[in-house]
Amino acid sequence: MILDAKHEMQRKLFREFAETEFTREIQDELDETGEFNWNMHRLMSRYGFMGVHIPREYGGSGCDYLSYALMVEEFARVDAALSIYANTSNSLGGGPVLLAGTEEQKQYFLPRVASGEKIMVFALTEPGAGSDASRTDTTAVADGDDFILNGRKTFCSGAPVADWAVVFAKTDPTAKGSRGISMFIIDMDAPGVSLGADEKKMGINGYPTSDIVLEDVRVPGNRLLGPLHKGFKYAMMTLDGGRLGMAAQAVGVAQDCLEQATKYAKERRQFGQPIASFQGISFMLADMAADVAAARELVYAAAELKEAGKDATMACSIAKYFAAEAANRCAYKAVQIHGGYGYIRDYKVERLYRDARVIPIYEGTSQIQQVVIAGNLLKG
Ligand SMILES: Cc1cc2nc3c(=O)[nH]c(=O)nc-3n(C[C@H](O)[C@H](O)[C@H](O)COP(=O)(O)OP(=O)(O)OC[C@H]3O[C@@H](n4cnc5c(N)ncnc54)[C@H](O)[C@@H]3O)c2cc1C
Known part of the structure; x- marks a missing residue:
């Protein structure tokens, strides 16, 4: 595909940023320590990369899918782990809110995610539910206007540095297969939420991954994302x-x-x-x-x-x-x-x-x- 002038210019800017800022020293440090680089997160946030694909009315730049793909490609061309820093907010983090959120949820969560002020991650996988993600064992039981969540999510990219997680849980235990699963936004510092150990990974070090453990976590009803039972x-x-x-x-x-x-x-x-x-x-x-x-x-x-x-x-x-x-x-x-x-x-x-x-x-x-x-x- 021949890129039009706008996309060609964007590619150039993404490339220049990555080649200038993702120094070999930073790359090696990420790989060796596995630690999240907050300075880089802040710098990328200032440039607006966290909200490239989030609409302008919610604090992003409203760029199209091609621009988003060009950003991830150009960042990964220099460092795959750092490409994830700018990817999550635009896809697995902000994506479910954009797809299923109420206007109030979009107005509250997306500008904070787009600016990089908050980090939102995606917690679907479980120890017993990997490729067959619908096999979720995590439960959410209604209690008044709230829900009580219990379960364990595994391999959550960015969980150790996250403020919020989009969590999938069974709300109708009688429903079969992918039915009866709902989506919630949880506060990572809510009582009952804890982290598993930082996984020691083969690669993409510097973007930490861990389990999220949920023990009687009370989630207010306004944190249900999308329709009840239709989260999958x-x-x-x-x-x-x-x-x-x-x-x-x-x-x-x-x-x-x-x-x-x-x-x-x-x-x-x-x-x-x-x-x-x-x-x-x-x-x-x-x-x-x-x-x-x-x-x-x-x-x-x-x-x-x-x-x-x-x-x-x-x-x-x-x-x-x-x-x-x-x-x-x-x-x-x-x-x-x-x-x-x-x-x-x-x-x-x-x-x-x-x-x-x-x-x-x-x-x-x-x-x-x-x-x-x-x-x-x-x-x-
Ligand atoms: C670094 C890292 C980051 C991750 N980040 C996230 C995240 O942010 N959020 C999240 O929710 N998850 C995340 N994951 C989880 C990831 O999506 C799962 O690991 C993946 O979906 C596979 O699940 P599994 O590991 O349980 O493997 P399994 O599902 O157990 O698969 C084992 C093998 O069986 C094969 N297999 C399974 N079913 C079939 C089938 N029907 N036909 C043929 N072959 C099959 C698989 O291809 C694989 O080769 C992450 C994983 C890693 C390693």
Whole structure:
């Protein structure tokens, strides 16, 4: 796709920001300590990145899906973990409020999330409900105007630094499958809310992940998000947008792999010549370039489809599936082209290999994307 002047300009600005601010020192610190970088969060907030895809009337910049995808891609091209800093508010965090919130909820939560003043995360997965997210064991029982929540959510990105979490809980225990699940916004400092340990992850370190434990948490009725018993539908709708973001993240990582490998292949000499002159190496680079180009086109096409208000579920799944796998093919080849140095932390491709690995897992594994794609193909 040829970007129009506006999107081309946005790409340039996102790229300049990431290349200037995501220094190698910061990247290494995030990877080594796993700690959230509040200064970076504040800086990105000041630039308005937290609200890129949140409408202007709710404090965001009201940019379209393509702009959002370009931001995540360009940030991930420099650092995958930092791309999540600006992603969550625009997708899994702010998304459910935008999709299902009352006007009052939108007016209250979205401006705070868009400005970066507050962090809102998404808590769907449970120990027994991963790919089959509808198998939720968390319960919400009505008590007067309130609800009492009990359960455990797992792998919640950003939970250790969050102010609010969108939590899914069974409100009708008699309902089967994905029915009878409702969505709530909980305060992370409410009595009964606690965190599991910070997960020690393979990659995307610096954006902490933990369980959220709910023990008799009283949630006021005005924190019910969307209609009672109908929350699962909104989880799936949110994940459509989220998958687009993670597909864009994959494109950024894949592009970085290609750039790192190309540079190295031209510099590194063996048998008296640059290794790029060996067909075995140059064809790997060609395969990577083809993967990056195809993945990017799928992401931009899915973004346009979503923007046009069309059913983009299949397009988002295809983009996420292809781009996530492509990023991992590229990361594998980038390490291979670096030889032994690719296995050493001094070289960025070592981290890219680890960062890429989660993309075919979160927001629906590659197998679940295949289930969605096949289901769409075969329905009717
Ligand atoms: C770093 C990280 C961050 C995360 N962030 C969040 C977050 O912010 N919020 C949140 O709610 N969740 C989050 N998750 C959870 C993530 O979405 C789940 O890990 C993912 O959906 C898979 O669930 P599972 O890990 O339980 O694996 P399982 O569902 O147990 O899957 C195990 C394997 O079985 C395969 N499988 C399962 N069902 C099928 C099927 N029907 N057909 C074929 N194969 C199948 C899977 O593809 C996988 O290979 C995060 C996970 C990680 C690792």
